[in-house]
Amino acid sequence: MISSLGMGSPGLLGTCRWRRATTIAPGDAPSTTARGRRAARGAGRARVDPPRAMGERRRAMLQSTRSVEERLRRALGDRLRAREPLHHHTTFRIGGPADWFFAATTADELTRALRTAREAGLPVFLLGGGSNLLVSDAGFRGLVVRNAIETLEFDGAAVHVGAGHDLLELIYRCRDRGLAGLEFAAGIPGSVGGALYGNAGCYGRDIGSLTIECTHATPDGAAVETRPASWYRFAYRDSRLKREPRVLLSALLQLARGDPAAIRAEIEEKLEIRRVKHPQWRIEPTAGSYFKNLPPDWQMPGAKHSPGTRRVAAGQLLDECGCRGLRVGGAMVYEKHANIIVNVGHATAADVLALAAEMKRRVRERFGVELEEEVMYLGERPGDERPRA
Ligand SMILES: Cc1cc2nc3c(=O)[nH]c(=O)nc-3n(C[C@H](O)[C@H](O)[C@H](O)COP(=O)(O)OP(=O)(O)OC[C@H]3O[C@@H](n4cnc5c(N)ncnc54)[C@H](O)[C@@H]3O)c2cc1C
Missing domain, CATH: 3.30.43.10 (Uridine Diphospho-n-acetylenolpyruvylglucosamine Reductase, domain 2)
Incomplete structure (x- = not known):
């Protein structure tokens, strides 16, 4: 069968079977075995007429x-x-x-x-x-x-890094050279390219603000272009790439000379905060904050701060709606953080979607605001996203 299909490995044969x-x-295809033909005759068909189409x-x-x-x-x-x-x-x-x-x-x-x-x-x-x-x-x-693509090249206080480079590894390499700027991001998992795509950040800082330029390919792979940071329109958890897809190949980031001991201490401090407050994704699988914080002009009813001064955290609203510990199947809202969903055992994407829908519903009904997903979704959505419990 492998040779008749011209395929080279059992894995590929598996693909073929699955497609069929x-x-x-x-019953769509005619039976080609003697046993199959007998079975068809026994089923009362006078003649097996193969549906040629x-x-x-x-x-x-x-x-x-x-x-x-x-x-x-x-x-x-x-x-x-x-x-x-x-x-x-x-x-x-x-x-x-x-x-x-x-x-x-x-x-x-x-x-x-x-x-x-x-x-x-x-x-x-x-x-x-x-x-x-x-x-x-x-x-x-x-x-x-x-x-x-994990290339890495330092040029004074700037670094030219491949978009596939692990972000935390990059932070460590900068630390080793006494280059400061990225410490705030210590503990954000993923690649440099993924961080630029969503302009990852925390503590009011983000990677877009350190970017000088990026090199990307067009989605068809036909052209490679280098563009200044302004082209990417980095904003809160956002970049132009979300609307005009490009594939980032590398980035040039501007850092600054700093005190190695202070850089090291800040990285350790940020990692420690995450160890205490956030799930360790290798043990408690998660995609981090599920929803974006609220737009700057949205104000918590009865709150003292004036609109535009800071974003109200989605976790705060979810907390007030009693979301911590909510569970659908293997997906659960983290006990220490109401905006984080963890896979506590064999969770499916359908479980997560159903849980997220319930979290959104609670916030909508209580605060009249629609939370927006920060986590990206890939593939088809199941037909039924209603919560099971
Ligand atoms: C425990 C935990 C904590 C987190 N904390 C934070 C946080 O504090 N702040 C924060 O902002 N995020 C946080 N995140 C979310 C996540 O780590 C970041 O968004 C991260 O930057 C995503 O990078 P990635 O390489 O994993 O991207 P992926 O998840 O692989 O992809 C995300 C999107 O980016 C696109 N993309 C990836 N690489 C490229 C590329 N080279 N060119 C073009 N598009 C690309 C993908 O197509 C996809 O649409 C956290 C996640 C976890 C699990």
Whole structure:
């Protein structure tokens, strides 16, 4: 069977079976075995009339699967993976399989993957550290490209870093050189590219404010461009990339010379605060704060502060709505932080969506405001998102 399909590995055969199971209904194709033909006669059919159109459709489908695979393999080689479970690649530890998965370690590999997917008509998703992501239980029908470009080059107090570089590792490397600026972000998981995409930050600071310029590829992989930070329109948990997709390849960040002991102390302090207040995602899988804080002009009813001075934390509203400890299936609101959902055991994306819907409902009914998700969702949504309990 492997040779007749021209496929090279059991994993790929698995993909093929799965495609058939989900797209061809049992009985659509004519039975080709003697036993099958006897069974059909026994079922009272005078003659087995093969539905030719269905057979042709199946052949066409197999051919197109094979041609997509051949294209991808030719361009990306043996590191291309089929049916890769995405829960291995998210800090939530949730998510079904990606049809295809490739970790690109250079800009050339990454743009080649984008171009090939475009030529094959495959949807592409660009993955960083998977720490701000909820992936559908059904996974993703297309190619997931993980940005694994981890280049690092210092130029005085500036650093040129690959977008796939781990953010905390970058902070440590800067610390080792006595370069200050990024300490506030110690403990934010994920890659530099993911941080720039959502302008990650905390304590009123964000990565966009340290950015001089970035280099990105267009989604079809055809062009690579370098643009100044202003082009990206960094704002609170936001950048232009959310509306005009580009794939970040690298960034140039401006740091400042600092006292190594003070830099070290600040990093340790930030990590300690997180250890106490936040879940450790390797033990209690999570994607961090689930909802964004409120817009600057939104004011807590009866609060003293004037609008625009600071954002009201989503966690504060969720707390007042009694959300801590709420649970749907394996998804639970963290006991120490009402804006964090943790996977306490075999949570599904459907569990998380149902729990988040309940949290939003409570806030809407109590405060008349609609919370906006900070965590991104990948894949199809289940039909029913109502809370089970
Ligand atoms: C325990 C915990 C604490 C957290 N604390 C904070 C916090 O304090 N502040 C904060 O802002 N966030 C926080 N987060 C959320 C998350 O860590 C950040 O948003 C992080 O920057 C996401 O980076 P990532 O590489 O994991 O992105 P991913 O989750 O992989 O991707 C997120 C989005 O970015 C896009 N993307 C990724 N890489 C690129 C690229 N190279 N080019 C273009 N698009 C790209 C993806 O397509 C996706 O749409 C926390 C998460 C956890 C689990």
